[in-house]
Amino acid sequence: MENSKIEQQLQQYEAQQSERLGLSQKPVHWHDAGLQSITPFDKRRDTVLFGGLTNAHDQLLLATLKGSGYHAQALPTPDNNALQCGKEFGNRGQCNPTYFTVGSLVHYLQSLRDQQGLSAQQIVDDYIFVTASTCGPCRFGMYVTEYRKALRDAGFDGFRVMSFQTEKSVANEPLAFPLSKRLSLALIRALVIADVINALGYRMRPYEVNEGETDRAQAESITLVSRAIAQGRGLGRALKQSRKWLDGVELNLLQAKPKVSVIGEFWAMTTEGEGNYRLQRFLESEGAECEVQPIAAWFLYLIWAERASHAEETRAGQHSTWAGRAQQLKLNLVARMLTGYFQHIAKQLGLHHYKLTDMDQLAKTSEHYYPSQLRGGEGHMEVAKLIQSFRDKKHHLVLSVKPFGCMPSSAVSDGIQPLVTAHYPEANFLAVETSGDGAVNVYSRVQMALFRARKSAEAEYLAQWSKYQPDEAEITTKVAKKRYYPHHVAGTAANAIITLGFSPGSE
């Protein structure tokens, strides 16, 4: 018999015997099927899902995407149902922004399937979810993993979670959402306008004379601006009209209210839902004015981080001096343009005396406490903001809110803050962890810190009052004419008295 025939027969025999002996079964190794064959994003077919910021941001982003010809849908603000869903399908031991945001997507897809009758395959084929993602060292960099895991376990294997990649090395990934320059600028515009509308709300709501007026003006403004953005015309007119509505809210600024800076982990401090126990509203209901970092500041931090890393690499000799300088100039310009645009919108909507954080100053402020090369989460910003708040008399209370077990915030910033508070003993600082449940305890701790903040605000106000001794009727009339006053001390009412006290009758 020929050798080849013998070999063939032997092979057949061996296969047969292997089968009989139970040796033919090879172990199956898992590869993520969802990563193997990715259908590229199709603008005409796919509906873009997104969410996780505040209502104002989500609405304006939605309008921008629709205005650019996308089918898009903003997910509702994550609530406790989203949390439960996130916990069911997510890994154990995650932080609660992961559970809330991942759960929110799964919950929404389940509702498309169970209430609107779409099949899981239709959803997988026709929808995508877009999220910001970074290669940063904290869990935020791994959110997409969590989305994929939860979607797989919930029966939506292969659902495309796409991300805006910040790393050049992965810019051409199939799972990167194709973002044109034009669309990027339009999205940034939407975020900035939403930032300003939110900032106005935080400033006005505690002092409104008629309850609910600020919310109404904000909601009307968002609707109008959204319409203009979606239609691609009339944004200037919409902003003008919005300003009229917002300016129309009657305020009584002569109330000594504690000003609270809400810092901490990005999502926990910015969300306006159950993810942080509706903290901003709770503070306002307890008679405080709160200040929350706008999204634009986060962009400035990202630009700063890129600039700082590049500068360090240049100094080490990784880039030529000229290339280094050119990159510095470029990133500086981007930061200035963003700041300038923010101020432009702020002016249009009537938000005065509002400064975006100077990132260089922030890094310098924290350098003895928290190395600015440590990235992840808010990095050195939490520590720096705390120092600035009390050194510059900006707030009566700094409330650092973070998810339970947040790595950069709970395990690093909170560990360094005691050194800061030892150096600034007047600092009224409270760090609270959120997990979605246990609101009672968090509220109680906030009330504890607010007690002291309220006392400082009252003392500060009375001090200014006794210093300038204004006529009550006269100053009430004067204060009512101007809505915002420059910063001298923390309290809004005290700032009004100081400003008018220095230049009586100027307004």
Add this chain to the structure above:
Amino acid sequence: MQQDQSFHIGIDVGSTTVKLVLVNSDMAIRWSAYQRHEGQQALKLLGLLQQLEDDFPALTLDDVPAYITGSGGTPLAEPLGARFIQEVNAVTLAVEYLHPDVRSVVELGGQDAKIIHFKGAAGSPERQVITSMNDKCASGTGATLDKCMIKVGISPADVAKIPHLPDKIHPVAAKCGVFAETDVVNLIKSAVPAEEILNSLADAIVMQNLTVLTRGNILQPNVLLLGGPNTYLPFLQACWRTRIVEVWREHQLELPSGPPEALIQVPENAQYYAAYGAVVFGVGETGEVRHYAGAEALQEYLQTGTSKLKRSRLQQGLWQDQAELNQFLEAYRQPHFQPRAFKSGEIVNAYVGIDGGSTSSKAVLMDVQGVLISKAYLLSKGNPIEDSKALLIQLNKSITQQGATLNIEGCGVTGYAGDVLQKALSTDANMVETIAHLRSAQHYCGGDIDVICDIGGQDIKVLFMKNGEIDHFKLSNQCSAGNGMLLQAMAQQFAVPLEKFAEVAFSAQSAPEFSYGCAVFLDSDRVNFQKEGYSREELFAGLCQVLPKNIWQYVVQVPRLAAFGRKFVLQGGTQHNLAAVKAQVDYIKQRVPGAEVSVHPHTGECGAIGAALEAIKQVKEKGYSDFIGLQNSLQLSFSAQTSEETRCRFCDNLCSRTFIDIEVPQQPQPVRHITGFACEKGQVESKEQVVSLAKLRRKLKSDYPNLVDYESRLLFSRFYHVVQPPTAKPLWWQRLKAAPEISKKVDRTQLRIGIPRVLNIYTIAPFMRAYLEALGIQPQQIQFSDQSSERLWEEGSRYGAIDPCFPAKVSLAHIHNLLNKHHQRKPLDLIWFPAITHLPQQSPHSRGSSSCPVVAGTPSVANAAFTKTRDLFTDAGVSYLSDVIDMQNETLLKQQLFDSFSEPLALARHESDWAVAQGLAAMQHCDAELQMRAEKVLHRAKRDHQVVLLLLARPYHSDPGLNHELLEAFQALGYPILSIRSLPRSSTFLQRYFGEDIARGQIKDMLDINDVWPENYASNSAQKVWAAKFAARHNNIAVIDLSSFKCGHDAPSYGLIERIINSSNTPYFALHDIDANKPSGSINIRIRTFSHTLENFCQQLARQAEQQAALTKRVFHKRQQLTTRPETAPDHFNEDLESEQSRLIARAALQPEAQATPLDSRGKKHGKQ
């Protein structure tokens, strides 16, 4: 009552009690009352108010201002007409008013712990009040104490009489209330006396508060201790005094003359300070005054007001309609068990099985056919020997009362108390609980069960079956959310007998939807729901409904239950509660179509039944029983001793051990059982025994190498000899040429540098040592801190202000170790603890190489902790260097290290750069050495069909103080152990495992993990995932996966690793929440269950090898048949087989690794370097 006096009412509604004070115009307390509210805050308060109104009938309601405080105070403020003040502020005001000299306050409440620091003189402008409360977690509070008091079986009246026993402290974790309970259960089951357990718990609570809640501040004298537990528990007060004085001494605080303990006081009425402070607040307030509306108003609120409250998260109760409920009850209600009847005078031959469980003990009698004769149940009274005697008496009585005589033919034990009972009773079997439950379930429900879910008092065990054996298992870790204790505690809070729980829960038509997860957080939900007006019935129903979610989604983590089969058996004591069963059955049936869910007919006694069945088997096999007999068992007596004499002195841990001497009748010597030790040395008593133990250990090490242990020693040793720079020019010349600005002359040979042996130092220690040595630091002058140990942690645990993962937290103790031990022996000049932002990248296709942010930030946290109150580095004359370094970017690394060391070492740039190159070479040497050893282990395992264990963990888990010496336990069972770092990385070796994936285009190189995890930005996590892939592809590897509690970098990889491992059926053992304390009880169950799985795996490997040999033989003969070649000599058949085997493998285009071992080439390469 004097009519001319004005009064104020102060009310404090806490999480477990209500307090009421009536204060007169002189601010004196005229009347006060304190009561536990058992979850009925408003009702109990009403009772107190009515009592107050009865005692003061002339109290004019309109004139009495009222103030309310406490976590449950807010909703009652309105109906009572009281002003609300937050409780910490109330206490602060009370203390300022009553004790102007006090500078620190510690108040322990039911679920809250508060610390207040007063800085500056009272009334001065510099006065600062810093307040802090525990986070939402109720660890370290009265609630933990309460639950553990129930467990140890001491009445509240007797607790107050417990003396302070500072020398009899056993390790208890107080960072989590549930963890603490687990440790307490372990101590109880090891027969440690109750008073020692409660002292240990009190000490742990005090330490938890001192290390975390003080937020890094020192409690300055005078200190006031407030709150219920501090008032009523003298041993807790004493613990505070001991520990606070220790801190004062450590920080050399200047104290007034006299005993320092006198500066820590418990004032009269300590429990009323919050209520009193509320009044102080009211008196000082200028704003709105509200007047007490009277008990009647509260009563009206209770009747009508609560229904108006907004109820969040409302859901359907446990049943849709009565018919459905009746149908369920009919199907699942168990008939009452009737013990078997015997004739008078009959001799009953039986086997006994005892399950010494966590909260209860159970025993059964079975006949030789495995039919149940009688059973007994007992809520644990705190000692397993006494419990067992009581159970045997019950069983004996069930026979003797019929006039028959019991003859026990064999005895088996299981459960937490298995070991002590085995020694005491000389049993025939001591089974791990999981296997006992498996045997019992199969005995009653058949061999085709797919899933067994056992919910006990403390543990949750879920066994997934395949071919009648455990395929894999999930056990709750220390955190026991979802266990029976949760229901028991709730029942107790509402003063409902446990057996009435189901009845109460079934009476609710609706229920609140609890957030599932941590048991402690569930309790905060409970408080919230109560405030929203949910009734007791609804809360019970809601809790039952959350139970299956906690089991399947939180503990077991299986979102797709249907994947595991359709035949489920529920067992464990909790299944007595039909409401919990209903919730479970509904949950499973909703998710598994056609599910068949049955409840074990003797649900509480499954473990005991399994033990009895094993005893029957063992006695049959042996032909006799070792059991000491019924009469001897009933006469057992024991004594327990914990003292300086029993302390283990064979290692640095100095464990406080308990010797339990059990007197067995007719035995000359008592049987000694030793508990409370952390490592194996604790089990012996003499030096000779330690020596023989060490001998045994050495033999094990050579037979079954533990490369994790080897790595932990190699990293810090001097295995690489640095090469001096090629330039021979004198140093002054180099300085002049390269860095003329450095004029300082530093004698580097004299410098002594300390490095903490923690976190990422476990990755780069060889680099650090070589870098320093290349710069002229003498090898003996480089001092690493000691390995982590209980002692090291205890000595240096009081610096932190936060509560991160244990590896980060213990870093501060390592700095303490360097400063207070090594620096004292020989002064250090510098402590180098670099903040490592990036680690070496594993694959060129990795997306990043980030280090964990906690790990990178810990050096800065340590700096804050050691410089906050005083700069302890400066005090010691030591510099602290924690600059950032990036180990992935060599250019940057060189710049960063030069920046760091140019000044302290007077360095020239090129010297530093040379040293960096030396450091990197040392890292390569280290990796090569480990990989060479691992390759040998793997080769041998392949050849001998052995099982090898791979530790999937972060590099610092090779610290024995962090891995709880778990690996040594497996080594002792005869398994070699590999670390991730030791896995061979050469392409030739890995081709066999990843070649096909590359050929299919799924990955780009052997170390690429983008096919399973594209977000591989974090270096250590990426390595874990890659190692999991390797394990899945290597037939001989089983996996041990360790993660620390709160590890944020590991969490996203849990699901990935499980998928990778499960799809290849690799045996897998995960312990995801390891922390400071070793939960020895639950670890033992895991080790023993996993070793059962490993034994099956070994058999499977042997079977496969036999089958492979058979195949080779058959193919060999077939070839001969086809070629008609003459038969070769039969003596050489084995060699032929081997060559045939190799040929078969080669044909499959796979290279045998034995031929691919590139040892020589790598050896030469090293030589050149």
